[in-house]
Amino acid sequence: MTDKNLRWKNQSNFLQARRGLDTASSSPEVITVALPFEDDQTFDLLCWTINMAARSGDSVIGLRRGDSDTEQKLISGRSGKSQVIGSPFIPLQELCNLKQVHLEMRVASIDLEEKLLVEVLSTLSATVLVVTMSGHNLKRHAHRRGNFLSRQLPLGCSVVVVKDYKILYYKENRFQELKAQKELGYADEAPALQLQPAIVTVRAKQLNTSVTSIILSPEGTETCSPEKSFLESSDAFCDSIDILSSNKSGSSHSLLREPLISHSSSLAVEEDIDSKLFTCFNIQRSNKLESSTHLFSSVRQHKNFKAWRLHFKSFMSNLFLLWPFKSLKAHMSVTSTRKPWKVLTYEEILEATDSFSQGNLVGKGGHSEVYRGILNAGEVVAVKRLIRCVDEQRTIDFLTEIGIICHAMHPNITPLIGYCIENGLYLVYKFMSHGNLAGWLYGRMPSALKWEKRFKVALGTARGLNYLHSCCQRRIIHRDIKASNILLGEEFEPQISDFGLAKWLPAQCSHHVLSPVEGTFGYLAPEYVMNGIVDEKTDVFAYGVLLLELITGRKPIEGLQSSLVLWARPLLESMDVEKLVDPQLKEEYNLQEMQSLIMVASLCLQQAPECRPFMGQVLQLLTDEQGLDTLDSFSAISSQSFLLQDAVFDSDYSSSHYQEDLRRHRELALEF
Numbered sequence: 001m002t003d004k005n006l007r008w009k010n011q012s013n014f015l016q017a018r019r020g021l022d023t024a025s026s027s028p029e030v031i032t033v034a035l036p037f038e039d040d041q042t043f044d045l046l047c048w049t050i051n052m053a054a055r056s057g058d059s060v061i062g063l064r065r066g067d068s069d070t071e072q073k074l075i076s077g078r079s080g081k082s083q084v085i086g087s088p089f090i091p092l093q094e095l096c097n098l099k100q101v102h103l104e105m106r107v108a109s110i111d112l113e114e115k116l117l118v119e120v121l122s123t124l125s126a127t128v129l130v131v132t133m134s135g136h137n138l139k140r141h142a143h144r145r146g147n148f149l150s151r152q153l154p155l156g157c158s159v160v161v162v163k164d165y166k167i168l169y170y171k172e173n174r175f176q177e178l179k180a181q182k183e184l185g186y187a188d189e190a191p192a193l194q195l196q197p198a199i200v201t202v203r204a205k206q207l208n209t210s211v212t213s214i215i216l217s218p219e220g221t222e223t224c225s226p227e228k229s230f231l232e233s234s235d236a237f238c239d240s241i242d243i244l245s246s247n248k249s250g251s252s253h254s255l256l257r258e259p260l261i262s263h264s265s266s267l268a269v270e271e272d273i274d275s276k277l278f279t280c281f282n283i284q285r286s287n288k289l290e291s292s293t294h295l296f297s298s299v300r301q302h303k304n305f306k307a308w309r310l311h312f313k314s315f316m317s318n319l320f321l322l323w324p325f326k327s328l329k330a331h332m333s334v335t336s337t338r339k340p341w342k343v344l345t346y347e348e349i350l351e352a353t354d355s356f357s358q359g360n361l362v363g364k365g366g367h368s369e370v371y372r373g374i375l376n377a378g379e380v381v382a383v384k385r386l387i388r389c390v391d392e393q394r395t396i397d398f399l400t401e402i403g404i405i406c407h408a409m410h411p412n413i414t415p416l417i418g419y420c421i422e423n424g425l426y427l428v429y430k431f432m433s434h435g436n437l438a439g440w441l442y443g444r445m446p447s448a449l450k451w452e453k454r455f456k457v458a459l460g461t462a463r464g465l466n467y468l469h470s471c472c473q474r475r476i477i478h479r480d481i482k483a484s485n486i487l488l489g490e491e492f493e494p495q496i497s498d499f500g501l502a503k504w505l506p507a508q509c510s511h512h513v514l515s516p517v518e519g520t521f522g523y524l525a526p527e528y529v530m531n532g533i534v535d536e537k538t539d540v541f542a543y544g545v546l547l548l549e550l551i552t553g554r555k556p557i558e559g560l561q562s563s564l565v566l567w568a569r570p571l572l573e574s575m576d577v578e579k580l581v582d583p584q585l586k587e588e589y590n591l592q593e594m595q596s597l598i599m600v601a602s603l604c605l606q607q608a609p610e611c612r613p614f615m616g617q618v619l620q621l622l623t624d625e626q627g628l629d630t631l632d633s634f635s636a637i638s639s640q641s642f643l644l645q646d647a648v649f650d651s652d653y654s655s656s657h658y659q660e661d662l663r664r665h666r667e668l669a670l671e672f
């Protein structure tokens with residue numbers, strides 16, 4: 001199995017574990033995270049855990065390998081590096097608030113090697129252990145370490161190995177026999193290390209934030225006094241606040257649009273004392289504060305071994321909070337180095353298209369005709385001519401398309417060669433020899449579109465959209481993503497075309513309201529139809545519909561009322577691959593890729609826009625370095641004969657039908 005497929009298997013198992021959530025088993029869980037030494041990796045891992053693994057009420061405990069230096073960082077007060085461990089985690093507070101998750105950091109005064117980790121976990125009644133890896137041969141090591149841990153962990157504790165927000169290994173461990181524990185002698189004995197909750201709680205009332213410090217060390221080793229611990233951790237906390245307030249605008253880890261916390265800090269003390277092994281730094285919103293004692297005792301009581309489950313909707317609504325942390329720089333930097341567009345004369349256009357001869361007509365859009373042409377230099381082009389006698393709005397749309405397409409340069413955006421504004425309006429694009437996707441899916445020979453090409457189209461379109469949404473100098477929403485607007489190049493590389501409805505997305509504003517609703521029936525996002533709200537998630541929804549078309553070979557709207565999305569929704573939820581897959585594929589598809597597309601489609605078609613992924617996240621789900629290489633090696637199949645028939649095929653809606661369609665779509669949207 002390739003790395004990519006393996007990762008997909010993990011990813012899909014992981015998500016399925018959440019989809020299969022048993023809502024009855026919703027008691028809080030303890031999720032432990034074995035943290036690496038480096039602060040930035042620690043931060044990433046905690047972010048991932050809070051977002052992906054934790055649900056409301058859960059407790060995430062970060063266990064950090066202990067040495068004197070680390071401990072020093074945490075507890076040494078204002079001097080030295082005391083703020084190093086505190087400040088990077090402060091931004092996690094907002095995330096914890098949003099998810100209502102209790103976060104706690106513990107620094108062991110001794111090395112947390114695997115056996116000790118296992119032991120600690122059993123005392124915490126943890127249901128999940130999250131670990132990470134570094135170095136080379138990640139896959140092999142992740143597998144080895146994951147297997148080792150899952151064999152030894154207590155019953156009910158699953159293992160996830162995560163690196164760079166990707167799951168390298170995942171194993172549910174609900175049904176493991178107690179044998180392993182008995183062999184290790186854990187099951188029958190009282191736990192050697194009793195981890196008790198807060199020794200000292202420092203609550204910064206005005207900050208609406210509480211900080212708990214626990215100093216624990218093994219029997220016989222030196223123990224910090226609670227008083228000392230309190231003083232030191234309050235100092236550390238003050239330091240973190242100072243650091244944060246001085247850095248809050250420039251913090252590379254800032255999760256927030258708003259400043260996190262204010263300056264003032266009036267500290268009060270609550271105290272309770274115990275224990276042995278860890279130093280703990282705990283950030284939690286005070287009005288949601290459950291005392292650590294209470295939290296831990298309740299966690300111990302419930303022993304919920306089925307608890308590695310999460311309510312899907314709540315999971316989805318929180319899954320995407322982290323996006324700013326993990327933008328796909330690789331994809332962001334992809335821009336074409338092609339030469340700039342030219343301004344063409346009307347004579348050049350006439351000559352190229354043989355005076356717009358019917359033989360050169362390759363397609364008609366709502367307000368335009370597209371002709372094949374050959375420029376002087378021998379370059380094959382598509383000339384898009386705005387049909388005359390159209391209203392002013394169409395002219396504006398056409399000019400918008402010129403402005404936007406000039407701005408967008410990416411391998412998955414149809415390249416503009418030039419334009420002409422004499423005797424009408426003309427846009428000249430590179431000619432796409434394989435026509436549009438709709439023609440391939442619903443033309444005379446749909447079976448010719450093999451799975452490799454479908455997957456390639458899905459991936460390339462995601463890249464193009466991600467570029468428009470996140471990587472352009474000014475962000476763009478396309479607003480008319482559909483199969484007939486995805487053109488296919490010589491190697492079936494998809495190219496997003498038709499920017500007539502595209503809009504600039506303001507850098508600061510997340511969405512805006514547009515009226516009237518435009519786009520293509522069958523691809524419109526519910527919030528857009530109902531309220532005219534537009535942002536990049538409008539495109540994400542349409543992309544989800546496009547994925548469904550690739551998977552099922554069905555049109556978005558068949559007949560009068562039959563919506564592809566409504567038909568597919570229950571099948572997506574249950575991951576019913578057999579029923580979803582286009583019979584034309586005749587089982588000739590890669591199951592892992594199919595599952596990944598189904599999963600992504602299901603995410604993109606979430607009713608609430610905030611539950612849909614950003615396109616960068618879609619890309620992250622669909623690919624990695626190996627994935628890109630694999631895709632590049634797909635063979636290209638050339639079939640000129642499809643060009644004309646495809647070009648004529650399109651699902652546009654003339655304005656006379658539009659209002660009726662919209663009415664029907666609104667009715668359908670209500671059923672979502």
Ligand SMILES: Nc1ncnc2c1ncn2[C@@H]1O[C@H](COP(=O)(O)OP(=O)(O)OP(=O)(O)O)[C@@H](O)[C@H]1O
Nearest residue numbers: 363364365366370382429431432436498647650652
């Ligand atoms: N660069 C191109 N190369 C090859 N064919 C093209 C090219 N651009 C457009 N076409 C063909 O021309 C058809 C019409 O394109 P156009 O963008 O005008 O309209 P549309 O997207 O189909 O409809 P609408 O504008 O109403 O949404 C497309 O479906 C496509 O098959």
